[in-house]
């Protein structure tokens with residue numbers, strides 16, 4: 001009689017043999033971490049006592065048992081963490097599109113990559129080949145590749161800003177997702193209201209059924225919508241608490257602005273958020289950043305520094321760099337706000353200061369300002385006819401600087 005027994009991953013296993021048989025034992029080695037062990041088979045009954053031993057050495061080969069699945073991640077998302085589980089390895093190298101992203105010693109069986117800084121981490125849009133390579137002390141290596149696609153959708157379903165208000169407080173609480181923080185609308189000389197901007201290219205769209213929800217509590221409120229701040233808003237009716245509205249009632253295809261106004265004789269309306277159900281999103285941005293910079297100007301050399309401010313904007317800002325005569329002097333993440341650079345005037349003649357802006361789709365734009373430094377004239381304390389002429393020049397120069405600044409300040413304000 002022949003019997004086959006498969007022994008799963010256990011360190012000890014007992015088989016009861018009830019009759020004289022030919023026994024074949026298959027043993028699944030439970031050790032993965034370079035352990036060495038003896039596997040012994042003992043057979044005994046009242047008559048025999050046999051033992052057969054076998055030395056088993058599990059080779060210390062590195063292995064990666066878990067790796068991140070291929071996936072698409074929204075650019076800028078928080079708490080992104082990719083994990084690998086590795087064994088019998090002492091060092092790792094993580095490659096991104098063929099370049100080393102990070103490397104080091106393996107102290108644990110888990111290697112975690114957290115994406116927290118999308119700007120400085122150079123996580124731009126596209127598909128990345130992330131390859132983890134692990135090595136043991138004999139430099140034997142194994143690797144695994146995951147494909148990570150970084151995508152971007154411009155626009156969210158919530159209000160971006162409160163653009164107009166009356167008889168209200170904490171208006172910013174109505175921005176973003178519902179969070180239990182409320183803007184308050186009350187009765188003053190007129191009914192309190194707040195006008196919320198859902199965002200450019202993020203307007204509410206008329207889709208199937210209701211198109212947006214007002215998250216509120218308290219008294220009755222009136223909801224109006226508009227597509228421009230200069231339009232007279234169109235009423236969509238009143239609501240109490242949280243209520244959804246349908247743009248098709250007024251025949252609108254879209255609405256960028258939502259006005260919520262208290263519609264009661266007393267009390268308050270607490271407005272948490274406006275949430276679009278159907279809304280516009282862009283999946284690509286083909287526009288270059290917009291930069292309006294100061295005009296070229298000059299200063300005297302006794303001016304130690306000047307501040308250059310560029311008006312800058314983009315839907316998907318990424319980063320900026322400032323260079324002087326072609327050499328980069330400053331760079332970093334850009335969140336879409338104006339850029340300021342403080343120029344030290346420790347030179348004579350002119351320098352070209354260039355600001356370059358990038359968005360996350362790889363569009364870029366630049367602006368150059370030529371700043372000329374003129375040598376300041378020495379002013380003597382004794383007054384002769386010749387020297388008093390020397391005084392006039394700096395006075396004229398200060399006037400010019402003031403003019404230059406006023407011009408460039410006015411320009412910024414436009």
Ligand SMILES: [Ca+2]
Nearest residue numbers: 156158198199
């Ligand atoms: Ca929005």
Ligand SMILES: [Ca+2]
Nearest residue numbers: 206207209247
């Ligand atoms: Ca609708």
Ligand SMILES: [Ca+2]
Nearest residue numbers: 173179181272
């Ligand atoms: Ca809120």
Ligand SMILES: [Ca+2]
Nearest residue numbers: 285287314359
């Ligand atoms: Ca852009």
